[in-house]
Amino acid sequence: MFSPLVQQTKDHVRTLFQDEGTGHDWYHIDRVHRMAVRLAELEQNVNLEAVELGALLHDIADFKFHGGDAHAGSRASRTWLESLGAPEELIAHVCDIVDNVSFKGAGVPTNQKTLEGKIVQDADRLDAMGAIGIARTFAYGGYVRKPLYDPEIPPELHQTFEAYKNNTGGSLNHFYEKLLLLKDRLNTLSAKHIAESRHRFMEQYVERFLEEWEMRI
Ligand code: ADP
Ligand code: NI
Secondary structure, X not given: OOOHHHHHHHHHHHHHOOOOOOOOOHHHHHHHHXXXXXXXXXOOOOOHHHHHHHHHHOOOXXXXXXXXXXXXHHHHHHHHHHHOOOOHHHHHHHHHHHHOOOOOOOXXXXXXXXXXXXXXXXXXXXXXXXXXXXXXXXXXXXXXXXXXXXXXXXXXXXXXXXXXXXXXXXXXXXXXXXXXXXXXXXXXXXXXXXXXXXXXXXXXXXXXXXXXXXXXX
């Protein structure tokens, strides 16, 4: 049911992402892939193969794990797709999706040019929200040895990618710096709809976290 390029990419990425403990594991890729297909089914005139490859390859060399290099992902995607003999037009399209998928700070635009890119970006952003988004935030925070919360360091709406990358706050700040902003930065109507309850759940969670922290309950 998958195209040969998609099937081989899926097998490759599954192997690469085994034993990953930062919330960017194989099941994150798998959820983004499945969500991207679901969103694609609700849109007209979508290149499904570009969506699937973009979703599967979107975190293949994330800047956070490659010294802040925002293009490592598209280079790794190109090398992989060239090794499979994929057509240049498809490779360029997928690389463009991978290059522009990530959130880079509250004030930094990350617009996807194509419908396929918008779909992959929405699927990735939905996986940063809700119960799973919360779990991933504290998993990543633990990996980089961040405290759960540091009330001395207030959240910041970063205006540059540099400032976003170099943030020093606790994991709870990430809700204000990214997660609670996502619902207004989705591209497709269907993703906006799915995001509503995930957003509400995160708001309730943060409220409860602070109530417990401040011993209001
Ligand atoms: P994107 O999918 O937009 O590229 P990232 O890969 O940067 O997002 O982040 C994926 C997830 O990793 C975030 O949604 C969050 O759960 C976690 N994460 C990333 N940066 C931080 C951070 N500074 N503090 C806590 N969690 C983070
Ligand atoms: Ni991702």
